[in-house]
Amino acid sequence: MGKNLTRKIIAAHLLDGEMVAGGEIAISIDQTLTQDATGTMAYLQFEAMGVPRVQTELSVSYIDHNTLQTGFENADDHRFLQTVASKYGIYFSRPGNGICHQVHLERFGVPGKTLLGSDSHTPTGGGIGMLAIGAGGLDVAVAMGGGPFHLTMPKVVNVDLQGERTPWVSAKDVILEVLRRLSVKGGVGKIIEYTGPGVKSLSVPERATITNMGAELGATTSVFPSDHVTREFLAAQGRGEQWCELLPDSDADYDEEIVIFLNELEPMVACPHSPDAVKKVSEVGEIRVDQVAIGSCTNSSYADLMQVSRILRGKHVHEYTSLVISPGSKQVFEMLARNGALADLIASGARILESTCGPCIGMGQSPPSGAVSVRTFNRNFPGRSGTADAGVYLAGPEVAAAAALSGKLVDPRRLGEFQPVEMPEKFLIDDSMIISPAADPEEIEVVRGPNIKPLPVNTELPVTLAVEVLLKVDDNITTDHIMPAGAKVLPLRSNIPAISEYVFAAVDATFASRAKEAGSSIVIGGNNYGQGSSREHAALAPMYLGVKAVLVKSFARIHRANLVNFGILPLTFIHEEDYEQISQGDLLEIEGVREAMVKGEELTIINRTSGNSVKVNHGLSPRQIAIILDGGLLNHTKKHAS
Ligand code: MIC
Numbered sequence: 047m048g049k050n051l052t053r054k055i056i057a058a059h060l061l062d063g064e065m066v067a068g069g070e071i072a073i074s075i076d077q078t079l080t081q082d083a084t085g086t087m088a089y090l091q092f093e094a095m096g097v098p099r100v101q102t103e104l105s106v107s108y109i110d111h112n113t114l115q116t117g118f119e120n121a122d123d124h125r126f127l128q129t130v131a132s133k134y135g136i137y138f139s140r141p142g143n144g145i146c147h148q149v150h151l152e153r154f155g156v157p158g159k160t161l162l163g164s165d166s167h168t169p170t171g172g173g174i175g176m177l178a179i180g181a182g183g184l185d186v187a188v189a190m191g192g193g194p195f196h197l198t199m200p201k202v203v204n205v206d207l208q209g210e211r212t213p214w215v216s217a218k219d220v221i222l223e224v225l226r227r228l229s230v231k232g233g234v235g236k237i238i239e240y241t242g243p244g245v246k247s248l249s250v251p252e253r254a255t256i257t258n259m260g261a262e263l264g265a266t267t268s269v270f271p272s273d274h275v276t277r278e279f280l281a282a283q284g285r286g287e288q289w290c291e292l293l294p295d296s297d298a299d300y301d302e303e304i305v306i307f308l309n310e311l312e313p314m315v316a317c318p319h320s321p322d323a324v325k326k327v328s329e330v331g332e333i334r335v336d337q338v339a340i341g342s343c344t345n346s347s348y349a350d351l352m353q354v355s356r357i358l359r360g361k362h363v364h365e366y367t368s369l370v371i372s373p374g375s376k377q378v379f380e381m382l383a384r385n386g387a388l389a390d391l392i393a394s395g396a397r398i399l400e401s402t403c404g405p406c407i408g409m410g411q412s413p414p415s416g417a418v419s420v421r422t423f424n425r426n427f428p429g430r431s432g433t434a435d436a437g438v439y440l441a442g443p444e445v446a447a448a449a450a451l452s453g454k455l456v457d458p459r460r461l462g463e464f465q466p467v468e469m470p471e472k473f474l475i476d477d478s479m480i481i482s483p484a485a486d487p488e489e490i491e492v493v494r495g496p497n498i499k500p501l502p503v504n505t506e507l508p509v510t511l512a513v514e515v516l517l518k519v520d521d522n523i524t525t526d527h528i529m530p531a532g533a534k535v536l537p538l539r540s541n542i543p544a545i546s547e548y549v550f551a552a553v554d555a556t557f558a559s560r561a562k563e564a565g566s567s568i569v570i571g572g573n574n575y576g577q578g579s580s581r582e583h584a585a586l587a588p589m590y591l592g593v594k595a596v597l598v599k600s601f602a603r604i605h606r607a608n609l610v611n612f613g614i615l616p617l618t619f620i621h622e623e624d625y626e627q628i629s630q631g632d633l634l635e636i637e638g639v640r641e642a643m644v645k646g647e648e649l650t651i652i653n654r655t656s657g658n659s660v661k662v663n664h665g666l667s668p669r670q671i672a673i674i675l676d677g678g679l680l681n682h683t684k685k686h687a688s
Pocket residue numbers: 083084111164165166167180407531578579580581
């Protein structure tokens with residue numbers, strides 16, 4: 047049997063382990079990216095490693111999340127990030143230059159390279175044939191220092207795209223169909239590889255929409271081949287020489303296979319409050335829409351926004367619907383401005399925002415109470431928009447534009463003849479907002495504002511773990527539940543003591559104070575615990591509050607890795623029904639936990655409140671066990687360095 051593309055790229059970067067699904071492997075990382083909401087912590091960790099310059103082929107630091115400057119905090123963090131980048135050999139993409147994933151695709155992505163990013167949507171780079179993986183900031187810091195990235199060797203799923211889309215069916219509908227079939231946990235432990243004759247009908251930004259939202263499947267990443275479409279995209283970005291062909295072997299072997307007949311797809315939406323609650327627009331019915339938001343790293347490319355401007359040209363946004371548009375990058379924004387499309391958008395009544403994440407992460411534009419908001423984004427978790435009782439529908443740009451015009455959710459096929467947007471032969475190339483690192487790094491002083499507090503570190507795992515159950519939650523808890531974002535909380539990303547006050551705030555406002563009182567605690571959860579973002583604050587802040595372990599039915603990949611990195615023991619029930627045996631407030635104990643882990647013995651939790659006992663698993667590799675015993679990766683590295 048031949049090799050699939052995923053295994054080819056992994057094999058070319060394999061440093062340790064065997065490529066057998068389920069086992070731990072280590073790969074080398076060619077490129078890294080960070081963004082400002084996770085970057086401050088990542089660079090504080092990098093600085094602590096004492097490496098004078100990044101060891102990667104390319105590292106880029108983007109400012110795109112925390113751009114509402116309602117106080118000094120975000121602006122101070124930007125200054126820290128710019129000086130750190132300059133000193134340590136990192137390119138710095140200034141605020142205004144665009145969303146990290148969109149800009150990276152345009153200006154830096156190279157087929158066949160590995161990219162590790164401190165953002166869960168790093169797999170956007172899979173659209174250009176990269177093996178692009180999201181991780182916690184500490185893992186990215188290690189990669190910048192030249193260290194390997196450890197991951198569980200995933201299964202490879204082939205999504206075979208057959209046929210061609212009919213008019214008004216977008217790339218978003220393709221990934222919504224995959225989400226409908228696989229669910230938000232269907233991709234855990236898997237890489238999704240797209241093949242088949244339908245691939246060539248998708249442009250690179252359309253492929254990137256699909257790989258971007260593979261994050262919502264919980265997949266390790268998603269990847270497209272690098273073909274003539276990729277070559278043309280790179281040439282149009284003035285980077286034709288960076289192209290190489292990358293295809294799976296014709297008889298490639300896959301662990302699983304799915305076939306999608308593109309011609310059978312219809313315009314779709316993901317209904318509140320989960321990206322896998324997918325329905326055809328025609329099934330949902332013509333519900334009133336209060337807000338439409340177009341943008342984000344999923345759907346704000348040049349062609350996306352050109353299509354929107356064509357739909358809106360000469361018409362007006364409905365009187366009770368607010369339309370906001372945030373272009374994905376300065377390149378997109380400037381091209382729209384120069385070709386007149388921006389004027390059409392403005393004339394239609396659209397509210398134009400800067401090229402950043404903006405409303406996607408609750409940085410402004412929260413919808414009104416009880417509103418319906420149609421967004422071209424990738425996540426519609428409860429409360430993420432900033433309005434607790436708003437219902438967010440995820441859709442492609444065509445559905446969003448149609449809703450903005452009619453004030454209702456309508457099938458865009460009603461709009462008449464579909465005019466596809468041609469990809470430009472040459473994109474507008476101007477990298478003046480990307481600052482190169484300093485030639486004389488010793489002259490650069492890293493500037494730290496008062497918002498940047500030192501990184502807290504954990505203590506070693508105790509001999510016996512005795513903890514109070516602080517909170518018991520259900521399935522599919524997101525990192526937005528654990529560590530909310532939004533305009534109020536995001537400026538505290540560099541200040542763990544302050545941000546920890548918001549842990550689980552929307553689930554249980556007493557969590558932080560009860561955690562501090564309890565001293566040592568545990569959280570109990572259901573399946574797919576920690577889905578969503580890569581934010582290590584969802585581990586770091588609970589750690590600061592004394593959370594020692596998390597016991598769930600199953601974990602999402604990045605969050606579990608973050609728990610290990612910060613020394614929180616990730617446990618799963620051996621028998622899922624034992625979830626019922628534990629209640630909030632119970633006192634739990636694992637006697638001799640350290641010794642049992644070293645000896646590879648089964649772990650038993652004794653419930654001191656009910657008298658029951660429950661068998662649990664940690665599933666950690668020997669490397670991870672050593673990290674947990676030392677109280678996290680920073681302690682572990684320090685201990686071994688001395
Ligand atoms: C998100 O979409 O949730 C974010 C904000 O981009 C996060 C990163 C963060 O929390 O800073 C992500 O996806 O990793």
